Amino acid sequence: MTASITRRGVLAAGTALAAAPLAAPAIAQGAPLRIGVITTLSGPGGYLGADARDALLLAAEMNDGRLGGVPVQFVVEDDALRPAQGKQIAERFIRNERIRLFTGVIFSNVLGAVVPDVLDGNGIYVSCNAGPSNFAGRECHRNYFVVSWQNDNLHESAGALANIMGYRRVFILAPNYQAGRDALTGFKRLFQGTVTNEVYTRLDQTDYAAEMAQIRAARPDAVYHFHPGGLGIAFIRQYAQAGLLGTIPQVLPAPSMDVGTLAAVGDAAEGIDLSSHWNSDFDNEENRRFVEAFRRRYNRIPTFYAQQAYDTALAIGAALRGAGGTVDNTEAFRTAMLRADFRSTRGSFRFGPNQHPIQDWYALKVERVGGQLALVTKRKILENHGDAYAAQCRL
């Protein structure tokens, strides 16, 4: 009984932004290349997909409606965090709209339903967020690329951060779905201490009182939890109200504390440690350009969902330029994509053998900057970090 947004509404909102700068070149050079964006725009995860969509549109807008010199048009639809709905949209995009290039999915369970259809239809999928383990190892594919991270990386880096912080006993929680299971596996891979409890919450859960009581009873050194979007907001609020904030510190992966979470949680977030591959304060030219343009265009600080989508657009642009401006020759597109010939907003970036990123991971902390709470980059925790599944991938 979850609601969804009408297809027309999303299309109108999405294409209205893209259409204006596109009109002129489109007429001059025939129809623009259409890119299917299936993303989550409604429900508690709605702002994640909205940020990704906005960044994709921005990347094209900043280049006169082009990526890699090729006029593009994003066709955006809302999956409402329902795998079945994502699959239907993918089928329609492939069959009726003849779209070959896809991106946008936020949640791993939706990705699991969308990607097989895209690949079977000889399409290309470039992930701007979800990177589930089941597509990173033996099931890797020549036309499937991940620009964000392999899911486990988010949590391996949080485990490494917990080691650095000197926590010995950690209580870990994640929702019971693909990315949640990847999360706990990832955290345990690099964490050297003991896991006191391992709790799976529900993806549609709003009340965490039962978990708070268990945490208090277990008295761990720290709590690690993976709760993206609205889930994290509810969890951290209730953590503060349960009086745990002052007694048991949290060490989080990036999705549990993005700038959207931070704004909604407020003071309860101060002092929280987290790991991430990127932060808005990164000091490189491409990142300054992106953050500045995003803030001017949308009047808010981009989340890492926006950053990844922006990088995805740059990667697609680089691949299109190298492949002669089309996706007809998937091998040429692949060769060009794997060169990663673009300047990432996160600094160092390259693709590993399973076409997932090899990149650096950083420790961030929520601190007051000029009276406002902000995510502040503290130190590098992992360098040139790939993923554990690359070895199983034969391409």
Place this chain on the structure above:
Amino acid sequence: MALLLEQLLNGVQLGVTLFLLAAGLTLVFGIMGVINLAHGSLYMIGAFAAAWVAAQTGSVLLALLGGLAAAAVVGMAIEFVVLRRLYARDHLDQVLATFGLILFFNQGMVILFGRQPLFVALPEFLSGAVEVLPGVPYPVYRLLIIACGLLVALGLWLLIQRTRIGMLVRAGATHREMVRALGVDIRLLYTLVFGLGALLAGFAGIMAGPVYSVNVGMGEQILILTFVVVVIGGVGSIRGAMYGALLVGIVDTLLRAYVPGLLRGVMDASQADMLGAGLASMGVYLLMALVLLLKPRGLFPAHA
């Protein structure tokens, strides 16, 4: 023991929140015969209106009044504009229309407030925890939710059992035609009942705001559980909604808290946690199936 007590309190608190939602839903369902899927939207409207007023004025009282007023006014407007035309139609039409309302309100909230979740601060005196028993600190705000919910339950009971309006409501639920034949303006009664249901849903939303995440689509998340409560309690019965809500709240919380632990005794920890989480999330639905099997009309059917 202390942990069990805390978990029971948690269960009661969840139950009380569900009761506020279920009470309105079951009244509308039982008395007017309307399946109102948009009940969750009224919960969302209450939460958003209160969050917005609180952010503008900084006053808890104004936020409370603003949230209640917004939910009740929107509720009565829905009844007046949409539902009034649907009483004579079958349930499918009602489901379609109220589902349409969900889309309408969700998109409306996106236009008004955006997709970013809203920040709701708790007033200082409500933000801490108190020791309900030695060694068991419990959030003050959750205690307040429990107290408010029980007060509302008492108030509803008085309203329905002891006042003239309540008499008409009870009569309307059981002998609709007779009430109409006696010259009672049943249309006005329906609008009032719907407004009352909306008010309660809005109140639940206001109370939930600082605990849960205030965002578009928050209503649908909790609506499914609310329907479970209504079905278990018996359609149209406030008493049923109260017991059903407490039952669902406590069962859900205790299963989440204890099933993985129990399973750990018989299997490897990681598997136990995953299976336990799965079983716990099925628990309330199994409970509903069981109730339907033994008492097909719910625990306290209104039309018995």
